[in-house]
Amino acid sequence: MKNNKRTGSRTLQHPIAISKIRILLIEDNRILREGIAVMLNKLRDIAVAAVSDGTEDTLTKALAVKPHVVLMDIGLASRHSVNIVESLKKNIPQIKIIGMGLSPAQADIMEFVQAGAEGFILKDASVEEVVVTIRMVAAGETVLPLLMTGSLFSQVADHALKNGKKKIPSGIRMTEREKDVMALIAEGMSNKQIGESLNIATFTVKSHVHNILEKLQLQSRLQIAAHTRQ
Numbered sequence: 001m002k003n004n005k006r007t008g009s010r011t012l013q014h015p016i017a018i019s020k021i022r023i024l025l026i027e028d029n030r031i032l033r034e035g036i037a038v039m040l041n042k043l044r045d046i047a048v049a050a051v052s053d054g055t056e057d058t059l060t061k062a063l064a065v066k067p068h069v070v071l072m073d074i075g076l077a078s079r080h081s082v083n084i085v086e087s088l089k090k091n092i093p094q095i096k097i098i099g100m101g102l103s104p105a106q107a108d109i110m111e112f113v114q115a116g117a118e119g120f121i122l123k124d125a126s127v128e129e130v131v132v133t134i135r136m137v138a139a140g141e142t143v144l145p146l147l148m149t150g151s152l153f154s155q156v157a158d159h160a161l162k163n164g165k166k167k168i169p170s171g172i173r174m175t176e177r178e179k180d181v182m183a184l185i186a187e188g189m190s191n192k193q194i195g196e197s198l199n200i201a202t203f204t205v206k207s208h209v210h211n212i213l214e215k216l217q218l219q220s221r222l223q224i225a226a227h228t229r230q
Contacts, residue, residue: 022049026072089116111222119143186228
């Protein structure tokens with residue numbers, strides 16, 4: 001597993017097997033979307049083939065342009081970032097996906113990766129780091145920010161192998177608030193959105209999520225959502 005360059009030890013040039021990397025950019029902030037597209041289109045080996053705000057036309061655009069890499073915000077207002085990843089992977093298995101976020105929790109990144117993404121980069125990364133990440137993921141590598149644990153992908157892979165084999169403990173009692181949080185997670189809401197919906201602080205939501213994971217012996221929000229829908 002590779003980390004995003006934050007230590008000064010990584011070579012910034014990385015060979016790729018394709019002459020021009022086609023990008024599908026998914027970002028619901030128009031200014032960011034246009035700015036990132038302009039930045040990437042200046043590069044000789046990268047081209048933004050299509051853009052989307054994460055609404056219903058995303059898959060249609062992906063099927064039309066057949067991008068090598070999808071660069072997408074994990075905090076879309078539509079709340080369906082993970083669903084988009086799963087849909088893209090189902091319909092275009094060879095596609096590579098990179099998530100972007102400002103300050104996501106480790107559980108959120110794990111959920112995104114578990115859905116099928118190959119990489120993640122923080123939105124405060126330099127232009128150089130974004131470009132290197134795109135090139136590396138296009139070349140078949142997995143890339144995470146240095147702040148993540150080195151074993152995260154191993155954890156996700158191990159859990160994927162065990163998924164469905166681990167029984168949910170019987171007799172577990174959830175509080176009404178925990179049930180509310182679980183229902184909203186199943187709807188795809190972020191911690192901030194859940195807090196606004198329930199009129200509680202974001203850190204309180206995080207505490208509830210932690211307790212839910214502990215009680216149900218789960219590893220991610222995605223698993224909470226799946227368990228809630230059962």
